[in-house]
Amino acid sequence: MEFNTEFLSPNLQIEIYRALLKPRLIEEKMLVLLRQGKISKWFSGIGQEAISVGVTMALGAEEYILPMHRNLGVFTTRNIPLHRLFAQWQGKESGFTKGRDRSFHFGTQEYKVVGMISHLGPQLGVSDGIALASKINNKNQVTAVFSGEGGTSEGDFHEALNVASVWQLPVLFCIENNGYGLSTPTNEQYNCQHIADRGMGYGMESHIIDGNNIIEVYSKVSEIARSVRENPRPVLIEFKTFRMRGHEEASGTKYVPQELMDVWGEKDPVENYERFLKETGVLNDGQIEAIKAEFTKEITDNLQIAFEEEDITPNEINELNDVFQVIDFEHFKSNSEVEEIRFVDAVSDSLKQSMQRHENLVIMGQDIAEYGGVFKITEGFVEAFGKERVRNTPICESAIIEAAMGLSIAGMKSVVELQFADFISSGFNPVVNYLAKSFYRWGQHADVVLRMPCGAGVGAGPFHSQTNEAWFTKTPGLKVVYPAFPYDAKGLLNTAINDPNPVLFFEHKGLYRTIKQEVPIDYYTLPFGKASLIRSGEEITIISYGAAVHWALEVLDRHYEIKADVIDLRTLQPLDIEAIYTSVKKTGRAIILQEESLFGGIASDISALISEHCFEHLDAPVKRVGSLDTPIPFNKRLEEQYLPKVRFEDALIELINY
Known part of the structure; x- marks a missing residue:
């Protein structure tokens, strides 16, 4: 393995080594603890550390990274306190999810890391939303999101790449191709030579990088990131690597031919880079042993802190209170004249006044821009608020809902119009598993309103007539609103947009142009939970x-x-x-x-x-x-x-x- 360090100072080379070594030593300790029954499960990244470390070092501290199971190096390179990571893996209170989720299923705004959920794919669309916020706010930042080669078979991958390409979002899609999705080899996952080849189909720049060469990863990703900051666009990066242990420890590696294990064992990223530093005189054996002793002590000390922490005492009130972000309802009373308007006009008025009130509010949906939406609710909005904030979307409900979550993570609000409530089924996973659970899991609210034109009685048949609120009323973490009158529709939609929690706002399309009522002209809100x-x-x-x-x-x-x-x-x-x-x-x-x-x-x-x-x-x-x-x-x-x-x-x- 060749390392081109011509433009890297010795101090930076050592910093890279330290960043690469630390997750390896932690993993080796975790495997011991797993055998001792002191942690419940472990997804090993041994052999893949160079990707996590190199990508993270190439990004700025304020740029978001969305890692997966095997990206411990992201967390350690961002200098997250080890005792908190260890507490997270033990289900302790001082972890990032209060014992409610495991491994890397968490995020932290402090370190700009957004961890995964087990469904894998939604991370990709969420990164689109974070990058969209960066682009709208002219931050000149990139967002990096990780997936494995198996995750590229999910529809979310294709939707997310398509949206990123159409909107020219500054996302680095980092695909760790380690040869196997659990035990399924790549020839049973996709039928092209390289995952990077798929970039062509999305009009997207793509690269292939040796994922075991820390210097190549760091140097090339740094170069790509600098370019993307200057010229926002998505880039697909395929890292060729290998997983030296099982998908998780219980699954083992018997399905991998031994000769393949031997070949990749020779490409170990830590051992090869360490040997290079010794051969070039950047480090000697004594210095290396000193670094290892330092990290070993840090790991031991932080493990002790985590082990000494008391187990969580279940508290029913705490659990229930953490399903939603608690807010003080701000009641805006109307003091204006009223006018008789239709239900559809009340919804449009609310959106318009909310866009004026919240400069960080983005509306997204199919055909909602120049066309004004199929029900003409957003007609004229592009002229009033611009195409950055009133966005036509491709037909990909899942990625757009995920992007709305990403906007929320980045501090923005969004309203997504589902053209018909029936179509929410194409975006069901991010609604019930990402939006609904994020605040309970790691305290991240989902400031998202999903508008749901619904209902029968208009001869629209099985796919344009459902009123499917029961799919969501049984999902903790979602608020569900269903007004019957124009006055309520306007006031409740204003409240929904103010609320930082995810809200599904049902609008019966049979009422849109059949029901009229006197409604205040100015802005007002109505409380949730009041019949x-x-x-x-x-x-x-x-x-x-x-x-x-x-x-x-x-x-x-x-x-x-x-x-x-x-x-x-x-x-x-x-x-x-x-x-x-x-x-x-x-x-x-x-x-x-x-x-x-x-x-x-x-x-x-x-x-x-x-x-x-x-x-x-x-x-x-x-x-x-x-x-x-x-x-x-x-x-x-x-x-x-x-x-x-x-x-x-x-x-x-x-x-x-x-």
């Missing part, structure tokens, strides 16, 4: 949300003799349980109406809550009414049968007469 009592009566409680609220009112208008409390929930997470209990205890009867198919919907949970907490006040069984448990049909008569309007009227009368 609206829109009619009052003594006989029965009707609980609903979205378009179904209007169906309930239509039925009551035909049956004026029924005296009912009508509760419009407005937000489903958080849920106004107190308003529900207060009404049910007064009326003694409850019926819950939802548009979503009946089984597994939120009506089931509300019914259970009422039965558990208001049982002694009930004069009749709690009734649930929802759509048929079928996909949503296109034919108008079939769709009318699918929806619960007629069934609700029958069930209401039956319950009144119980």
Whole structure:
């Protein structure tokens, strides 16, 4: 292995050696502790350290890095205190996730490192968002994100590279090609000679680097990073390397031919570079032993700190309080005149006023720029706010939601319009596994609003009509809002954009141009978790949300003799349980109406809550009414049968007469 150190001072060469050696010594100690049962699992990066160390040293301290399992060198080169890393691996309080996640599944804003989740792919799209923030704010910074060759088979890889290329984002996509995805060799992962060849398909510059040569990694990545800072663009870098141990220790390496292990063993990055430094006189044996003794002592001392820390005492209140970032709701009251506007106009007004109020707010979605979106909600926004902040996106829901998370990490806000709520299924993973869990895991909020045009009744068929809120109300860490009136839509959307937690904002497209209401012209907010009592009566409680609220009112208008409390929930997470209990205890009867198919919907949970907490006040069984448990049909008569309007009227009368 040849090392070209012509332009590197002896001091820098030694600094590089120290950075390369430290993760190796830590790993060797961790393997001992694993055998002793003192840590639970270990993903070894032995043989690959040069990539983590070289890339990290090539970046500035304020530039974000998004590492994976085998990138211990990223954390050590960023000088993260070892006792905190050790505590993280032992599930201790002083780790970065309070014992809630393991290994490198964490991030730290202090050191500008954003760790992985087990689904691998979302990291790539998140790096797009961080780089987008850098580009918008003219920071001239690069973002480096790691993946293995196996991760390049995931759709997130292709979506992230496509977005980065279309938007010319300053991202270094660092692919560690170590030959195997767990036990699956590369010839079963992809059918091209080099992963770097894929850059051509995205109009992207690409490079192949010897991942075991620390000087080549450091020098070439430094050169690429300098160029990208001056001329923002994505670069795909394939590092050729090898994993000398199992995917994780339990899996072993029996599937690897011994001759291949021997070949790569000769290319060990630490041993080869150490030998070079000795041969060139930069270091001698005594100096090397002194460095190793220094690191060994540091490791031992920090392990002692971590071992001596008390185990976590579970506290239910702490756990529940850390699901969302707690904020003080800022109530903006309206003092202006009102005007009668449609639901669709209320949403548009909120977005426009929020863009004026928050200069760090970006709106993203398919066709939302010059075209104004399929519902024309953002028409004229490009002229008002510019294309940097009003961004058409490729058709790749997953990468755009991930990019929204990246914007949040970089201190910005975003609203993502899902063209139809149905299409969220293409971005489901980052919603439920990244946005929802980041604050609980490592205290990083997801300042993201996902706008969800939804609902049936417009003859749009199975793929443009779903109201799929129950997919998300059961996922801790997500807030779910579902207004029924223009006034609520504007005030609640303003609140959603102010909230640093992830919010799914459902907008029933059947209400967009059919419902009008007097709405204040100026900016105002409404609190989450506060239902609206829109009619009052003594006989029965009707609980609903979205378009179904209007169906309930239509039925009551035909049956004026029924005296009912009508509760419009407005937000489903958080849920106004107190308003529900207060009404049910007064009326003694409850019926819950939802548009979503009946089984597994939120009506089931509300019914259970009422039965558990208001049982002694009930004069009749709690009734649930929802759509048929079928996909949503296109034919108008079939769709009318699918929806619960007629069934609700029958069930209401039956319950009144119980």
